[in-house]
Amino acid sequence: MRVVHYINQFFAGVGGEDSAAVRPERRDGATGPGRRLDALLGEEHSVVATVFCGDDVAASDPDAIEQILQLIASTGADMVLAGPAFGSGRYGIACARVASAAHAAGLLALAAMAPENPGVGEAAAVPVIESGDTARQMGPSLERLATAARELAAGKPAASLDGLIATTRRVNRFSDHTSAARAVDLVLARLAGDRAATEIPLPDFGHVVPAGPIDDPATALIALVSEGAVVPAGNPDRLESARAHKWLRYPLQGRDSMAAGEYQSVHGGFSTVAANADPNRILPLDAARELERAGRIGKVYDEYLVTAGNGTAVGDAARFGAEWAAELKRAGVRAAILTST
Amino acid sequence: MPIARRVGAPRVVPTRGIPYPAGDPSLSPEDERAWRRTLLETALHAISTPVHGPTVFEPEGTAEPAA
Amino acid sequence: MHHVSDVALGGATRFQDGRLTLNVEELRRIFDDPALASVAISVVHPGESARIVKVLDAVEPRAKPRDADGIFPGFVSPADSHSGSDTHVLRGAAVVTAGYLPRAQEALADMSGPAAALCFLASTHNVVVEFVPASGADWADVAAALRVGALRLANALATAAVETAADEVEDLTAPASPPAEAAGDRSLPRIGAITNLQTQGAFKDVYVRGRSLAGSPPLAVDAGEIEDGIVVSGQYGHPALKNPTFLHQNNPIVAALRARDGVDLRFAGLVLSPEPVEQAAKETTARQAAELCRDLGWDAAIVTKEGGGNADSDVSLKMDALEAAGVTAVGLFAEMAGADGSGPPVVAPPERATAMVSTGNYDQRLQLPAVDRALGGSRFDLLDTDASAAMEVPTAVVYAALSPLGWGRLTASADG
Numbered sequence: 001m002r003v004v005h006y007i008n009q010f011f012a013g014v015g016g017e018d019s020a021a022v023r024p025e026r027r028d029g030a031t032g033p034g035r036r037l038d039a040l041l042g043e044e045h046s047v048v049a050t051v052f053c054g055d056d057v058a059a060s061d062p063d064a065i066e067q068i069l070q071l072i073a074s075t076g077a078d079m080v081l082a083g084p085a086f087g088s089g090r091y092g093i094a095c096a097r098v099a100s101a102a103h104a105a106g107l108l109a110l111a112a113m114a115p116e117n118p119g120v121g122e123a124a125a126v127p128v129i130e131s132g133d134t135a136r137q138m139g140p141s142l143e144r145l146a147t148a149a150r151e152l153a154a155g156k157p158a159a160s161l162d163g164l165i166a167t168t169r170r171v172n173r174f175s176d177h178t179s180a181a182r183a184v185d186l187v188l189a190r191l192a193g194d195r196a197a198t199e200i201p202l203p204d205f206g207h208v209v210p211a212g213p214i215d216d217p218a219t220a221l222i223a224l225v226s227e228g229a230v231v232p233a234g235n236p237d238r239l240e241s242a243r244a245h246k247w248l249r250y251p252l253q254g255r256d257s258m259a260a261g262e263y264q265s266v267h268g269g270f271s272t273v274a275a276n277a278d279p280n281r282i283l284p285l286d287a288a289r290e291l292e293r294a295g296r297i298g299k300v301y302d303e304y305l306v307t308a309g310n311g312t313a314v315g316d317a318a319r320f321g322a323e324w325a326a327e328l329k330r331a332g333v334r335a336a337i338l339t340s341t
Numbered sequence: 342m343p344i345a346r347r348v349g350a351p352r353v354v355p356t357r358g359i360p361y362p363a364g365d366p367s368l369s370p371e372d373e374r375a376w377r378r379t380l381l382e383t384a385l386h387a388i389s390t391p392v393h394g395p396t397v398f399e400p401e402g403t404a405e406p407a408a
Numbered sequence: 409m410h411h412v413s414d415v416a417l418g419g420a421t422r423f424q425d426g427r428l429t430l431n432v433e434e435l436r437r438i439f440d441d442p443a444l445a446s447v448a449i450s451v452v453h454p455g456e457s458a459r460i461v462k463v464l465d466a467v468e469p470r471a472k473p474r475d476a477d478g479i480f481p482g483f484v485s486p487a488d489s490h491s492g493s494d495t496h497v498l499r500g501a502a503v504v505t506a507g508y509l510p511r512a513q514e515a516l517a518d519m520s521g522p523a524a525a526l527c528f529l530a531s532t533h534n535v536v537v538e539f540v541p542a543s544g545a546d547w548a549d550v551a552a553a554l555r556v557g558a559l560r561l562a563n564a565l566a567t568a569a570v571e572t573a574a575d576e577v578e579d580l581t582a583p584a585s586p587p588a589e590a591a592g593d594r595s596l597p598r599i600g601a602i603t604n605l606q607t608q609g610a611f612k613d614v615y616v617r618g619r620s621l622a623g624s625p626p627l628a629v630d631a632g633e634i635e636d637g638i639v640v641s642g643q644y645g646h647p648a649l650k651n652p653t654f655l656h657q658n659n660p661i662v663a664a665l666r667a668r669d670g671v672d673l674r675f676a677g678l679v680l681s682p683e684p685v686e687q688a689a690k691e692t693t694a695r696q697a698a699e700l701c702r703d704l705g706w707d708a709a710i711v712t713k714e715g716g717g718n719a720d721s722d723v724s725l726k727m728d729a730l731e732a733a734g735v736t737a738v739g740l741f742a743e744m745a746g747a748d749g750s751g752p753p754v755v756a757p758p759e760r761a762t763a764m765v766s767t768g769n770y771d772q773r774l775q776l777p778a779v780d781r782a783l784g785g786s787r788f789d790l791l792d793t794d795a796s797a798a799m800e801v802p803t804a805v806v807y808a809a810l811s812p813l814g815w816g817r818l819t820a821s822a823d824g
């Protein structure tokens with residue numbers, strides 16, 4: 001197999017977060033961790049090219065995936081391996097989208113990332129191979145990816161590949177007993193000493209590495225973002241009040257405050273009376289402008305990003321967060337203040 | 342707040358109410374504006390402070406690691 | 409209890425041999441109020457090809473032997489009424505209000521088909537009240553008029569049965585089994601129910617004896633009082649996660665505990681609690697509930713909620729506070745694992761008391777068939793489609809489908 005390895009700007013050796021806006025590029029042969037991957041793939045397969053892209057571009061520019069696919073197609077490769085992206089949300093989303101696009105174009109494709117990576121939900125028909133949570137687990141993660149790639153190349157069905165992230169799905173069914181009756185059974189079991197009994201296991205949200213602090217906020221571009229569903233009055237773009245599957249952006253240029261009557265909150269999870277009387281209670285623009293005028297921050301970013309955090313599926317929320325990070329970083333924003341309801 | 346801690350948000354400023362995260366309708370308009378300013382100042386302090394895990398920044402300005 | 413086998417319009421309002429007939433003209437006058445221009449009353453039966461959209465509240469018809477003595481205190485009878493007299497229940501019927509109210513999240517109930525098993529309304533003969541608000545009326549007044557009207561109507565219907573012989577009598581003053589010998593009895597764990605009520609104000613409030621519990625500490629009540637309707641719902645969001653008045657009247661947790669009272673547990677009682685929106689108040693309420701249950705001598709508590717992730721916090725905080733106070737806790741949670749079930753099920757789980765019952769995944773999609781008849785509205789606004797059309801919806805829109813009070817048999821589990 002002729003394999004293309006998709007990675008991000010960091011693993012391509014271009015740079016870290018400061019280089020996350022680099023456009024898609026192609027290099028001959030393997031680069032960075034791709035060299036080890038190439039060796040692990042054995043004699044039959046080789047990494048003929050590496051395609052990489054800045055995480056912010058890949059996760060937010062709608063044209064980027066198409067450009068990446070064109071670069072992949074130009075190599076004449078049969079298979080695309082994307083990642084491992086570990087726990088990095090933007091990188092994981094990019095890997096999933098690249099692999100999906102390659103798959104749709106008729107290539108064999110695999111993505112690799114940690115199980116809680118929001119990219120897992122973006123992979124659709126493409127198998128996602130489990131990687132560790134951080135690059136410290138690069139070695140074992142590459143081994144798993146290489147093993148799965150060799151199996152896929154040999155014709156093994158996608159659903160039986162080794163190392164596939166076991167997505168346990170929660171599926172509805174009817175029990176013989178009501179939830180109330182089962183609650184009584186469960187409490188009696190707990191009283192009898194069974195400390196593990198539960199119908200819902202505790203979730204694992206993964207681990208986020210905190211961003212470093214900003215040295216000088218007085219020069220920084222700061223964005224306001226919210227899941228309080230504050231939108232222009234009339235909700236012209238029809239943001240959902242619950243189970244939102246999208247996020248929106250609206251301009252803030254020339255505004256010193258969120259004017260009552262011009263904005264409303266469409267969040268279905270709380271009483272929006274206070275928010276509608278003064279939308280600054282959800283998106284604190286008036287106070288942010290004060291900070292700007294007082295020179296405490298450089299500037300308020302001229303858009304705000306918004307969704308409704310009411311019954312939002314965690315996978316969607318994680319994806320929004322990664323997409324917002326990509327968007328804002330490309331715009332030069334150094335920090336975002338999120339109001340949470 | 343427990344949700345923010347549980348999902349691992351690194352920098353969190355606790356506010357007074359779900360329907361008004363950056364406000365407090367029980368205050369007069371001037372006092373509410375001042376409270377909102379205080380919250381944003383706390384946010385600025387948070388983004389200028391290194392953290393190693395979920396950390397709560399109380400609006401009075403003190404920081405404590407979340408449990 | 410009087411079992412209802414049929415409900416029909418026409419003639420006098422009477423109940424005989426299981427058949428309830430309604431004098432519609434007379435009953436419509438119960439809703440005379442400046443905030444309502446008109447109401448329409450119709451009937452829909454289990455098994456019909458019918459759908460109710462924009463479902464608001466559902467009330468089980470109940471009455472006392474004498475006037476409205478003690479029924480629905482705060483709305484139909486005086487707020488401080490206490491009546492030890494029998495309560496007559498028309499089992500198998502419900503009064504359902506349906507129509508548009510602001511901030512009501514659109515709910516539907518199908519009387520047959522795949523969604524029927526998810527909603528208790530599919531097994532009751534429903535007296536559906538649709539309404540036209542008076543022009544210029546304040547929506548809060550419209551909601552209040554509907555609420556009082558529905559309660560009065562429910563009372564009027566059951567009153568028709570008061571003089572007839574009951575099919576079944578349930579004695580709530582005695583445990584399900586005779587208590588064991590004194591020594592043995594002490595070994596049965598005392599288990600109670602904590603019912604959290606949404607208290608967010610306009611259109612998102614639940615009333616106890618006519619008043620919102622907002623701002624109140626948790627309240628121990630005589631569990632028998634809920635039979636008389638001391639808890640009335642004014643909460644119109646979260647269709648699948650709603651606790652209508654009907655389910656407060658028939659509190660499933662209380663019923664499940666009563667069913668085993670004296671067998672393998674002692675039913676310790678019922679605590680009602682608000683669900684504050686402010687974080688500090690949530691924590692205080694959780695601590696107060698834990699201390700109350702501990703002081704009442706409970707060994708364990710089953711905690712329920714109303715609402716989504718915000719309400720989950722209240723359950724989780726109470727469960728952890730109870731455990732810290734030495735009271736074993738179990739909570740009922742709905743899951744929000746996404747349409748394919750792959751997301752984390754619960755965002756605000758407890759940290760120490762981790763026994764959670766699942767009432768199902770909110771996001772799982774359902775295919776509903778077209779129906780012959782729709783009540784409550786002609787459009788299903790959420791999908792901008794005809795209300796009687798076939799539609800694909802998340803379980804989240806089916807009325808009380810994920811019953812936080814534990815009515816349903818829907819649950820979710822890992823398919824591996």
